[in-house]
Amino acid sequence: MINYQLLTQCPIFMGITENEVEDLFKKIHFQIKSFSKDEIVVVAGEPVLNLNIVLSGSVRGEMIDYSGKIIKIEDIEAPKPLATAFLFGKENKFPVTVTANNDVKILTMPVSEFLKLLQLSSQILKNYLNSISSRAQFLSQKLHFLSFKTIRGKVAHYLLQQAGEKFHSVELKNTQQQLADLFGVTRPSLARVFGEMQKEGLISINNKTVTLLDKKALNELINNA
Amino acid sequence: MINYQLLTQCPIFMGITENEVEDLFKKIHFQIKSFSKDEIVVVAGEPVLNLNIVLSGSVRGEMIDYSGKIIKIEDIEAPKPLATAFLFGKENKFPVTVTANNDVKILTMPVSEFLKLLQLSSQILKNYLNSISSRAQFLSQKLHFLSFKTIRGKVAHYLLQQAGEKFHSVELKNTQQQLADLFGVTRPSLARVFGEMQKEGLISINNKTVTLLDKKALNELINNA
DNA sequence: AGGAAGATGTATCAATTGTTACAAAACAAT
């Protein structure tokens, strides 16, 4: 039996009631597969032909490098789906090998059945589209940041973008650590740059509020980066 | 009137007959808007509330940097859609300002109507999912490459990828300068790394041929980068 | 063969960033 209550907590079924999920699942074909601890669920490179959702237990995604060493990438726990970003597209192969951390039950349905779900429920469709779109947008933003060579450039760009044209101050929503990750730098290096820019009179920092004192100079930082 | 024949060449309607497109369009609401040369179609930062498809003419996407300089990003010609990657997701705002290159007709429909299309036609749904998934996968790959912090890491990754699993030597097709540009580093820095790796016995360089002497060690460089 | 142009190897120094460590500050919970 499936715990539909649990499934409603899965990102794909967000905003759908337990009963609706149950109704939808009556209309499509799916299977429940069981795996025991350390059993391999899928191998990296295999084409993604099914949508897999972890119903109980947890699995880990691992990459095998060229020398055969195994590197753990992430844990996926119930009720999360696997590799949703690879169900479609040109390179729809599992990027990682997935192994069971413990006794695991996985709901699996062919992509064709998932397509039916998407057409039956506009909520599921919206959830899925939002999910992969957000992912693409996140990646795109991240790429853009990496194109600035210096940390100063990245910071200047970020602040100007957040502030927009009208405003002269930005309320930081993320911790320095999160920003540092976004920029691909270390946290102390980021803090140092913030400090330097403050000393030079480009910005002024008060708690989580950053005031842009010299937008022109900040621009020039971008153009030189 | 709409040229449905033209629309079938739009990526979103690929694989659908003219008649099918016409039938589908009878079931949804949309508008045709006209713009004259150099008229602004949408401003960067505006939320993407509609799917826009260029029916005739061409538009250009431009970014305005903070100092007011305009940088052209790309041209979009009929029958291509605008900003399809930004219809959904958390940051669904136009990344560029779109301006008409000449007299332009644009088909525009609310996202809610586009959702209807996706649910009416599994072909359109597949087309769209493939399109944004491929984009995300492409970005992900690119990001993976840029995510190596050290030049050594990038070089190691590049060489191992070029060589594949079987081979132990790579014929460089690009000059060091081109490789340096690809990696986003300076040419002497790249040459230095090549030199160091050769001294350490990781690789051996003969003209344009690079022999990988120690694949294991090269892997470790990647993992630490 | 000779010479010019381009590509590569190498050196030196400056600039930037990472690493590590620790203190101060802000925050949350009791």
Added chain:
DNA sequence: ATTGTTTTGTAACAATTGATACATCTTCCT
């Protein structure tokens, strides 16, 4: 208020890379 936790500021030093310059090696042209 007080404690414990998270976040932020800062410092010293190491490692990496950029900038610049120049010698050497290739390639290609005549």
